[in-house]
Amino acid sequence: MTVIQVDHVSRWFGNVVAVNDVTMTIGPGVTGLLGPNGAGKSTLLHMMGGFLSPSTGTVTLDGAPTWRNQEIYRHIGLVPERESMYDFLTGREFVVANAELFGLATPGADAQVAIDTVEMEYAADRRIATYSKGMRQRIKMASALVHQPSVLLLDEPFNGMDPRQRMQLMDLLRKMGAEGRTVLFSSHILEEVEQLAHHIEVMVAGRHAASGDYRQIRRLMVDRPHKYTVRTSDNRALAAALIADASTSGVEFDPREDVLHVQAVDFVGFTRRLPKVAREAGIRLFEVSPTDESLESVFTYLVGAR
Structure with a gap:
């Protein structure tokens, strides 16, 4: 050995x-x-x-x-x-x-x-x-x-x-x-x-x-915080609904690009909750894309998580 x-x-x-x-x-x-x-x-x-x-x-x-x-x-x-x-x-x-x-x-x-x-x-x-x-x-x-x-x-x-x-x-x-x-x-x-x-x-x-x-x-x-860019038919209404949800830790509205920047602390919960919240509020989702999925960002999180 x-x-x-x-x-x-x-x-x-x-x-x-x-x-x-x-x-x-x-x-x-x-x-x-x-x-x-x-x-x-x-x-x-x-x-x-x-x-x-x-x-x-x-x-x-x-x-x-x-x-x-x-x-x-x-x-x-x-x-x-x-x-x-x-x-x-x-x-x-x-x-x-x-x-x-x-x-x-x-x-x-x-x-x-x-x-x-x-x-x-x-x-x-x-x-x-x-x-x-x-x-x-x-x-x-x-x-x-x-x-x-x-x-x-x-x-x-x-x-x-x-x-x-x-x-x-x-x-x-x-x-x-x-x-x-x-x-x-x-x-x-x-x-x-x-x-x-x-x-x-x-x-x-x-x-x-x-x-x-x-x-x-x-x-x-998978369990690390995830950041998403979200574009919808009513960004302000969706932000108000998401900010109260336990799956997110922060929601920021960017008026220049007309998008939301969302930080999800419960990856699975957020991906299930987002379409449900949008449907209940009558909001259409145009874009939901991760902004920190590179290996560097994933591994850098692991360094801090030790």
Whole structure:
């Protein structure tokens, strides 16, 4: 059982704080590292993989520090988001080279197993320069798997993949998690994490925002205050009706745009109550649209809700 422990870790680059006092434990199975772009996910993954040192705090693999510890590379496979490949090599040559760097006794055979695992045999002898983004992702995956690591760290692994490739990779990661390996992948797409991860860690603006299974995180998102823009045939009458309702905490009339800005504290109650209130008052609803549904706004709420 391989466990990564992140203990009060921060990392800054000059005056920019990329990761701010993060503590989390990543164990066997598939864990999703979820957050908007720029949340600090890549920096955290690179510290887990031993490629960056924490400015403060510690990152350990089964109790051993990941920074300046060559032994951990026998146990870790890293698939970075950015391209880190030699385009003049074929896919097979690239994976074999990684097998040789790990000092494997049979690099050719081990490379073949890894290539077959990611279903890239059909293009293994083509130059990487001819690969699509999705194919590059899969051959990087093969190079990370060539030494059969117990820990796999993947940074936005589904970028550039077509639906079939995504399903193949998801099936592979599920299988690895079921085998007891520790799999951590980052994503800014909630649906990817929902389909694959049994556990979720949420990052926002360098901070650890939430932790738990998907249902727990989703419940926090649904239960948060929601802001809506509402346009009706009688905005003032609807505002008077809504302000007294327990599902809302505030209603503001914007005369310039002739709309209402409503903050709902009971998401389910508000969505049920609004059409009923409008119907009872003889008010027609022309527009009801959320104004804060971006991932950034959702995750920023989670930071404050901890």
